[in-house]
Amino acid sequence: MKNILICLFTMASVVMSAQEKAQLQSQIKHSIDEIRDFASIPNNASDHANINRNLTWLTKKFTERGFNTSILPTTGESLFFATLPIVEGKSTILFYMHFDGQPVDASKWTQKNPYEVILKSPDADGFKNESFEDLNKNFNEEWRLFGRSTSDDKGPIVMFLNAFDLLKKNNIELPFNVKIILDSEEEKGSKPLPKAVKEYRELLEADFLIINDGPVHSSGKPTIIYGCRGITTMSLTTYGPIKPQHSGHFGNYAPNPALQLSQLLASMKNNDGKVIINGYYDGIAIDEETMNILKNVPDEATIINKNLQIHAPEKVGTFYQESLQYPSLNIRGLSSGWTGEEARTIIPEIATAELDIRLVPETDGARLKSLIKKHIETQGYFITVKEPTTEERLKYNRVIKITETDVTDAFRTDLNNMYGNFILSNLEKEFKDDVVQIRLMGGTVPIAPFINELKIPAFIIPMVNPDNNQHSPDENLKISQIGYGIRTFYSLLSTPLN
Structure with missing residues (x-):
């Protein structure tokens, strides 16, 4: 399958002049310098001092480009907001990105400091280190920047800034008002965001929202995403003897909480992976037109299965895109007793399962959690939200503690939305490829x-390479994607809305 990003400038020669290519390459080099500088500031959302250092960097860079900037206090870490002077009669785009990143465990990286960006080129053994000075004589778009948040999500912020530089150099009058909001706690779930959006509603008013986060489709083609699943979580803990007991003395007598929890979890799904809790999939219907749209995404099941090293997928939907249209019920963690070299001949005292539930627009997270709890009760469990008392342990045959987190809702914009059509047409014209x-x-x-709160449609336009290792060690950004992002922002911000 063709990957349009294998050689950005070869492709660009068809649609860009030599001057434009040289200009773009110069801007990419400048972007690399800014990404290195920006990524050098640690950005764990739990590190207040460094979050403030990131805010200082952003204020400087956006102010240099002529933006009016504000630091917006929240109940947690502050948000960053920037806007160009508002012109009456122009539509307004609000861009959302985030500048916080996942925590790092430097011992798992192949570089000493994950916040010091390293340049690498692909070779037979994976990647080898290169010198940034070599980019001046050998500008290779297949080379990559390795470092935390190069792709998720500082890289796209820098792409935006450098696209704006090009717009100014070329004296392009923007047909839009432009606002940008940058989140400081996205990797922690953005808990302060709902209240903050209400508080700063007038400041954030716009006609449509563009989110620049995540990777393009695995085909490498330009990508537009019309929605995403929401999430909520639950923690389930079952109880056996008050302390771990010798499995010889009390095996066949003391109830084993690990077995109880395993049986309970197994009762929630069938062998095909479908949730069998009554009502879990209610309200979801996929018509023929929607099914055709899903099938048009160029996924290849054989490649997906090979990458995952699985024989066959679960049967929630008949193919990958269809499976995403349903809420999930995932065991994200399971623990009881000890394993491996620390294994002991005991009956454990507790067993815990951590669940995450991915939501779709047709489903309500609170309702799904209620259905799960009702199902647990039908399995004979007494439910508590705190550690059970001695009286409760003696009174009930099966006791389970359930704790929950808040709900982050799903969203989905209609595929026929006029702003979506504008973005789609823009990407098609700029890259001369199917989107x-x-x-x-x-x-x-x-x-x-x-x-x-704002009552506006939203669209996700991802910028980075699919194999960027976001959230993981050796996160990286391919140089060709920097050019892709600059071109995308440039095209969007220079094209009038018909």
């Missing part, structure tokens, strides 16, 4: 507060 249209992506971006 992958994804109805609903599997992950979660905390955008529902904007949609619910």
